[in-house]
Amino acid sequence: MQxxxxxxxxxxxxxFIVGVLRSGERPVGEIVGQAGIHQSGVSRxxxxxxxxxxxxxxxxxxxxxxxxxPGPFRELDAWLSDYRxxxxxxxxxxxxxxxxxxxxxxxxxxxxxx
Amino acid sequence: xxxxxxxxxxxETTQAKVVIERTYRARVEELWELWTTKAGFExxxxxxxxxxxxxxxxxxxxxxxxxxxxxxxxxxIAAMKRMGQPLSHxxxxxxxxxxxxxxxxxxxxxxxxxxxxxxxxxxAVDFHASGENARMVVTLHPHRDEYWTRMSVExxxxxLTKLDKLFGGPARLPLALQA
Numbered sequence: 001m002q003x004x005x006x007x008x009x010x011x012x013x014x015x016f017i018v019g020v021l022r023s024g025e026r027p028v029g030e031i032v033g034q035a036g037i038h039q040s041g042v043s044r045x046x047x048x049x050x051x052x053x054x055x056x057x058x059x060x061x062x063x064x065x066x067x068x069x070p071g072p073f074r075e076l077d078a079w080l081s082d083y084r085x086x087x088x089x090x091x092x093x094x095x096x097x098x099x100x101x102x103x104x105x106x107x108x109x110x111x112x113x114x
Numbered sequence: 115x116x117x118x119x120x121x122x123x124x125x126e127t128t129q130a131k132v133v134i135e136r137t138y139r140a141r142v143e144e145l146w147e148l149w150t151t152k153a154g155f156e157x158x159x160x161x162x163x164x165x166x167x168x169x170x171x172x173x174x175x176x177x178x179x180x181x182x183x184x185x186x187x188x189x190x191i192a193a194m195k196r197m198g199q200p201l202s203h204x205x206x207x208x209x210x211x212x213x214x215x216x217x218x219x220x221x222x223x224x225x226x227x228x229x230x231x232x233x234x235x236x237x238a239v240d241f242h243a244s245g246e247n248a249r250m251v252v253t254l255h256p257h258r259d260e261y262w263t264r265m266s267v268e269x270x271x272x273x274l275t276k277l278d279k280l281f282g283g284p285a286r287l288p289l290a291l292q293a
């Protein structure tokens with residue numbers, strides 16, 4: 001089953017692997033060395049990242065080289081922009097609500113009690 | 115119980131964090147009320163097309179917040195039906211941090227997603243007085259928020275476009291007050 005991009009990156013080890021690959025293509029052995037967990041664990045995470053489109057793999061002789069693919073990151077970026085706009089709109093409403101409360105107070109509290 | 119710890123070396127590079135800052139011509143106390151009173155919270159909490167009815171709001175550290183989020187506008191009702199979602203969601207959370215007029219964190223418990231393990235989503239809000247204005251900084255960690263992910267991906271895009279049109283006029287006003 002393919003995970004949603006956010007689910008794929010929800011795991012700290014997978015985020016770590018993505019962090020390692022940011023500096024370029026890497027063989028699995030090098031990723032294992034940096035991640036500090038067993039190779040089978042890294043392979044499992046790499047497979048999940050590959051299935052969700054974050055990572056590509058190619059053979060280079062005996063080695064398998066892993067690299068990042070831009071697609072899902074762009075998707076995440078677009079999603080984040082939407083998310084931000086949603087919150088911008090929410091805070092616009094916050095501003096409107098604030099204004100309305102001020103107006104109400106101004107109208108009802110012309111002569112403040114005590 | 116969330117994984118917001120900083121011990122993971124890759125966290126800071128890929129963990130999405132959205133920070134939104136607004137400055138309003140108001141006092142910090144007035145902003146605070148919109149987050150921490152029933153009437154205040156109901157007056158603005160969204161999303162667009164939804165209204166909320168607060169069941170419980172305990173204004174203190176650790177205090178409960180629970181509310182119904184109800185599709186209200188025809189568009190929102192249609193969108194929820196299309197997604198096979200109920201028109202009303204019981205939502206619960208709590209105020210984790212609660213420093214009056216300074217800072218609060220609002221933790222939502224996301225436990226209503228079929229097939230997804232429950233998790234918590236935290237919103238942090240900092241308040242600063244500056245002259246006649248009050249500045250509010252909202253920090254969000256959307257990667258935890260599977261709920262919004264689905265809502266957005268599965269059909270809220272159209273909602274947003276409409277929303278833009280709706281706010282085309284009035285949105286300029288609060289924007290002008292931004293720092």
